[in-house]
Amino acid sequence: MLAIEAxxxxxxxxxxxxxxxxxLAIKKGQFVAITGKSGSGKSTLFYSLSGLDVIxxxxxxxxGSNIHSLTEEELHDFRNTKMGFVFQFHYLVSELTGxxxxxxxxxxxxxHKEKYDYAxxxxxxxxxxxxxxxxxxxxxxxxxxxxxxxxxLIMSPDIIFADExxxxxxxxxxxxxxxxxxxxxxxxxxxxxxxxxDDEYAHLADREIRLKDGEIESDISHNRRGK
Amino acid sequence: xxxLAIKYIFSRxxxxxxxxxxVAFGCGGxxxxxxIQTGFQNFLKERLIENNGHITIRSREDYIxxxxxxxxxFKGKYIFWITEPSGKRSHDYLQSAWYWQKRLEKLPxxxxxxxxxxxxxxxxxxxxxxxxxxxxxDPVNEPKVTNITEDILEGKLQMLLSGNNMVIVGVELLxxxxxxxxxxxxxxNPNGHVYPVKVVGIYSSGDRRNDESLVLGSITTVQNILxxxxxxxxxxxxxxxxxxxxxxxxxxxxYSYDKVESWDQVNVNFLSMTKQQSLIRxxxxxxxxxxxxxGIYNVLNMxxxxxxxxxxxxxxxxxxxxxxxxxxxxxxxxxxxxGGIIGLIIGYAACSYIQTIKLPGRPMMVAWDVAIYVWxxxxxxTSALIASFLPAKNAGRLSPIEIIRxxx
Numbered sequence: 001m002l003a004i005e006a007x008x009x010x011x012x013x014x015x016x017x018x019x020x021x022x023x024l025a026i027k028k029g030q031f032v033a034i035t036g037k038s039g040s041g042k043s044t045l046f047y048s049l050s051g052l053d054v055i056x057x058x059x060x061x062x063x064g065s066n067i068h069s070l071t072e073e074e075l076h077d078f079r080n081t082k083m084g085f086v087f088q089f090h091y092l093v094s095e096l097t098g099x100x101x102x103x104x105x106x107x108x109x110x111x112h113k114e115k116y117d118y119a120x121x122x123x124x125x126x127x128x129x130x131x132x133x134x135x136x137x138x139x140x141x142x143x144x145x146x147x148x149x150x151x152x153l154i155m156s157p158d159i160i161f162a163d164e165x166x167x168x169x170x171x172x173x174x175x176x177x178x179x180x181x182x183x184x185x186x187x188x189x190x191x192x193x194x195x196x197x198d199d200e201y202a203h204l205a206d207r208e209i210r211l212k213d214g215e216i217e218s219d220i221s222h223n224r225r226g227k
Numbered sequence: 228x229x230x231l232a233i234k235y236i237f238s239r240x241x242x243x244x245x246x247x248x249x250v251a252f253g254c255g256g257x258x259x260x261x262x263i264q265t266g267f268q269n270f271l272k273e274r275l276i277e278n279n280g281h282i283t284i285r286s287r288e289d290y291i292x293x294x295x296x297x298x299x300x301f302k303g304k305y306i307f308w309i310t311e312p313s314g315k316r317s318h319d320y321l322q323s324a325w326y327w328q329k330r331l332e333k334l335p336x337x338x339x340x341x342x343x344x345x346x347x348x349x350x351x352x353x354x355x356x357x358x359x360x361x362x363x364x365d366p367v368n369e370p371k372v373t374n375i376t377e378d379i380l381e382g383k384l385q386m387l388l389s390g391n392n393m394v395i396v397g398v399e400l401l402x403x404x405x406x407x408x409x410x411x412x413x414x415x416n417p418n419g420h421v422y423p424v425k426v427v428g429i430y431s432s433g434d435r436r437n438d439e440s441l442v443l444g445s446i447t448t449v450q451n452i453l454x455x456x457x458x459x460x461x462x463x464x465x466x467x468x469x470x471x472x473x474x475x476x477x478x479x480x481x482y483s484y485d486k487v488e489s490w491d492q493v494n495v496n497f498l499s500m501t502k503q504q505s506l507i508r509x510x511x512x513x514x515x516x517x518x519x520x521x522g523i524y525n526v527l528n529m530x531x532x533x534x535x536x537x538x539x540x541x542x543x544x545x546x547x548x549x550x551x552x553x554x555x556x557x558x559x560x561x562x563x564x565x566g567g568i569i570g571l572i573i574g575y576a577a578c579s580y581i582q583t584i585k586l587p588g589r590p591m592m593v594a595w596d597v598a599i600y601v602w603x604x605x606x607x608x609t610s611a612l613i614a615s616f617l618p619a620k621n622a623g624r625l626s627p628i629e630i631i632r633x634x635x
Contacts, residue, residue, distance in 0.1 A: 080545025
């Protein structure tokens with residue numbers, strides 16, 4: 001079954017066409033890395049596939065739903081329950097503790113009590129249990145990004161969209177975060193869409209899609225997993 | 228959202244505190260200003276009503292003009308007046324006082340009525356003399372219509388009935404004449420006849436004009452002095468509701484050609500002055516609350532700007548634009564309600580203190596009206612909510628993707 005199917009997706013910014021009738025399909029449980037140089041359209045594709053941005057033409061089906069035809073309410077609900085997001089910047093709410101940040105998506109659905117134990121598990125699993133009651137300002141960069149990853153997992157989403165999640169991290173923390181993604185993918189069968197400009201991390205994925213000028217330059221499947 | 232709103236408020240303690248102080252002082256200020264002004268206006272209004280009753284009935288003054296004589300001479304003919312007629316056609320005395328009193332007794336909205344005879348005379352003692360207002364009252368019915376008994380400093384109103392030629396004199400007038408209770412003073416009527424009267428009491432209303440010129444006697448005494456037996460100049464009426472006095476007066480005026488006026492019709496200038504005072508207060512308060520609202524708007528707007536990244540992540544993890552609006556609106560609401568409650572306490576405490584301040588002759592007048600407190604609270608809370616709504620709406624309009632693109 002397909003997790004994401006994009007057909008003839010076009011995204012323009014004025015006269016500039018960022019995505020030129022792009023078509024791709026991603027199977028459920030795949031770990032896909034989207035790479036390319038700056039301006040190649042990888043972030044635009046990321047936002048278009050996740051429904052964060054609107055497209056000019058074509059259609060994107062995520063888990064069987066045409067996300068660009070959903071109402072705002074439906075789209076927010078879809079993102080809350082089916083998708084997890086990790087960005088280059090952690091975007092943690094500075095007034096909330098590590099645990100509260102992780103539970104933030106669950107709170108929207110009033111499921112924070114049910115998800116409490118799972119949040120503690122994630123804190124423990126990502127070796128950030130000591131960050132439970134810490135504010136983001138009291139955590140290291142790696143810890144903040146791990147909290148952000150844990151937050152993306154709290155609703156047990158089917159797909160995780162990660163946009164340059166290691167962009168602001170040193171090599172050790174980058175390694176930790178990438179290992180987490182690999183483990184989530186292997187253990188839970190979560191589809192992972194990773195945007196990266198780092199070829200080394202792209203090679204860790206099952207599939208590597210390289211973009212150039214808004215088009216797919218290459219689409220390579222790797223037989224091996226891990227580094 | 229509630230919990231997050233609280234966290235946002237406490238994370239920016241100084242900004243939140245400033246907003247809170249603004250709202251609290253806005254609410255407290257409204258209460259204090261309005262209570263003092265309303266208290267003072269009520270006091271003056273009460274004095275006016277309680278001294279002169281709700282409605283006054285007296286003979287109508289009719290001015291003679293060429294138009295008023297139309298049809299009287301040479302019907303249907305044009306009259307050229309060599310000297311235009313002028314003058315006043317009136318009776319100094321009510322012609323139908325008895326009829327009025329009988330009718331008033333039957334009306335459901337009339338609480339009580341009393342007769343008066345009034346004239347300007349001269350009062351003297353030794354070489355001191357002054358023009359005074361001589362008022363003949365019914366000592367039994369007058370206290371049912373006015374609060375005159377409260378103004379009797381010495382003696383009793385009923386002493387006016389203890390014999391002929393007994394008077395109660397204004398405290399300042401008595402001082403001017405150099406007289407005291409039980410002394411005899413002279414009243415010179417408009418015909419120039421001198422009547423010696425005995426001072427049996429002292430009147431003090433706090434209104435210097437009255438205290439310097441009022442002489443009270445029984446109706447019979449004053450009728451004797453004025454040499455007008457059986458004459459009455461006015462009837463003063465107390466109704467069930469002073470605020471409806473104009474309405475009642477209009478109805479009463481249908482019964483007779485006599486002039487029927489309510490207290491507010493008589494004191495139009497006073498009422499327009501109080502309205503002007505209220506307008507000035509409202510403009511001042513509006514300006515003050517506008518400044519407070521701008522403060523709230525600026526602080527929340529700044530907060531929305533500072534929180535753009537967090538708004539972006541909230542939106543990307545499933546929170547709607549409506550949730551974002553609620554998040555900022557809640558902050559405004561929580562601060563305004565908390566500030567409003569503090570303002571109520573400040574207002575109450577300040578009014579309680581102000582009431583203890585003694586002014587010459589009386590304490591500070593403060594109105595204790597729940598409506599002032601409710602209005603003060605509602606006014607600042609509503610203003611603060613409106614001021615919060617605009618930044619909240621802006622937060623709801625923010626596109627998460629635009630924010631992410633800008634910040635990455």
